[in-house]
Amino acid sequence: MTEQEGKIKVMVLDDEHIAVKTLQRVLGKAGYQVEAFEDPHQALARLEETCFDIVVTDVVMGDIDGIQVLNKVRQVCPQTRVIIITAFAMMEMARKAMEKGAFDFVAKPFDAQAIREVVDRAARQD
Amino acid sequence: MAMICLSSLAGCPGEEVAREAARLTGSEYVGPELLTAAATGAGLPVEKLHQALTTAPSFFGITLATRRRCLAHLQAVLTGRLLQGPTVFLVPYGHHLVRGISHLLKVRLYAPGEVRAQSWAQARSCSAAEAVRRVREQDRVRLLLARLLFSADDDDNDLFDLVVNSSHLDVEAAAQVVAETATQPRYRETSYSRQCLEDLALANRVKAALVGEDDEVEVTSSGGLVRLRTRVTGRRSRRRRQRLQQLAEQVDGVMGVELEQVDDLISRITRPLR
Structure with missing residues (x-):
């Protein structure tokens, strides 16, 4: 993919095809340069190659979870803002994610406008 | 914060x-x-x-x-x-x-x-x-x-x-x-915790509106949808359930109300006697 000059780069990672497509469409329409992944292994490999401004990741994704993705991002690109999304939101999980350095924690289901607002907020925080 | x-x-x-x-x-x-x-x-x-x-x-x-x-x-x-x-x-x-x-x-x-x-x-x-x-x-x-x-x-x-x-x-x-x-x-506040607080605040407003009718009613809410769980029983139970539903619908922020009636043990035992 050719990087588009000046655009904020967002990685979207979710093992649910429909969630990935929705996020890609909403954020792409909002002017973000979006790379979407359904396989967390591929996403982690991509994180080794490039720094994203924002990573939006699901928590529960088979053998790799969103907290591991968050840890990886903190290692390779500490300035990247990570937004955790999950269908299994619980108070302690939210606290753990924030403690590990997440920018925000969002429960599914969410509407497109809500997730866009969170990403916009993360984009503004330089 | x-x-x-x-x-x-x-x-x-x-x-x-x-x-x-x-x-x-x-x-x-x-x-x-x-x-x-x-x-x-x-x-x-x-x-x-x-x-x-x-x-x-x-x-x-x-x-x-x-x-x-x-x-x-x-x-x-x-x-x-x-x-x-x-x-x-x-x-x-x-x-x-x-x-x-x-x-x-x-x-x-x-x-x-x-x-x-x-x-x-x-x-x-x-x-x-x-x-x-x-x-x-x-x-x-x-x-x-x-x-x-x-x-x-x-x-x-x-x-x-x-x-x-x-x-x-x-x-x-x-x-x-x-x-x-x-x-x-x-x-730190998150989108999730903010949503939880908004849901809780709405459930509490509804509970405050209903507590005079039924002090045991359990109220939860999610995104404007309110769920009521009540043990209201007896001959007038239908009217009272309707009343609870109406009162809940009048609370600011409520977009829908679901009502579940719990059939508790005492009412089940005493029903044949009524």
């Missing part, structure tokens, strides 16, 4: 620590005004609401229904206030009233009984024996009411994120510990 719930045992400097923690975190301290607002909502004098939350159950005393009414209105007022911005609050049973909100830091301020009795005696110019008696009585009532109203052991430290022994720290140092803990990332 985290919100802070301070729970203070009798004889501990709860209000002083709460005010100082609010100053240090740039939050607003709220306490007695919530009780006044809750009493107004419940249609009771504030003294009666205070009694409902601080006196032991007795045969001729305040009924359980009145206590539940007071709590429902206090919960509604409190969660409504929390939506407005950074807050440090100190109200009776505050730690039981707001549950499941990750950006709420729950703090218990405690001290050994003899230290608290000493402070009590100094603050109220009473004898040491009288102070010991009053502190013990307040502890007893607190535990009793927590069991009665919340089915909880109020001495369980797992109810809190932070427990501070005020006999080891002065007010400023205790408030500093509280304020520093509140700035930890794990207590």
Whole structure:
């Protein structure tokens, strides 16, 4: 993919095809340069190659979870803002994610406008 | 920014620590005004609401229904206030009233009984024996009411994120510990915790609107959809269920109401006899 000059780069990672497509469409329409992944292994490999401004990741994704993705991002690109999304939101999980350095924690289901607002907020925080 | 719930045992400097923690975190301290607002909502004098939350159950005393009414209105007022911005609050049973909100830091301020009795005696110019008696009585009532109203052991430290022994720290140092803990990332507000608080505030507003009709009704809400769980039974149950539904629909922010009737054991046994 050719990087588009000046655009904020967002990685979207979710093992649910429909969630990935929705996020890609909403954020792409909002002017973000979006790379979407359904396989967390591929996403982690991509994180080794490039720094994203924002990573939006699901928590529960088979053998790799969103907290591991968050840890990886903190290692390779500490300035990247990570937004955790999950269908299994619980108070302690939210606290753990924030403690590990997440920018925000969002429960599914969410509407497109809500997730866009969170990403916009993360984009503004330089 | 985290919100802070301070729970203070009798004889501990709860209000002083709460005010100082609010100053240090740039939050607003709220306490007695919530009780006044809750009493107004419940249609009771504030003294009666205070009694409902601080006196032991007795045969001729305040009924359980009145206590539940007071709590429902206090919960509604409190969660409504929390939506407005950074807050440090100190109200009776505050730690039981707001549950499941990750950006709420729950703090218990405690001290050994003899230290608290000493402070009590100094603050109220009473004898040491009288102070010991009053502190013990307040502890007893607190535990009793927590069991009665919340089915909880109020001495369980797992109810809190932070427990501070005020006999080891002065007010400023205790408030500093509280304020520093509140700035930890794990207590930052998230989209999820904000949504949980909005859902809880709506459920509490609905509960306050219904508690006069049915003090045992359980209310939850999610994104404007409210679920009621009621044990209303008997010949007029249909009309009463309709009434609950209507009242709930009238509450600002409610987009839909689902009502579930729980058939409890007693009504099932007595139905053939009616």
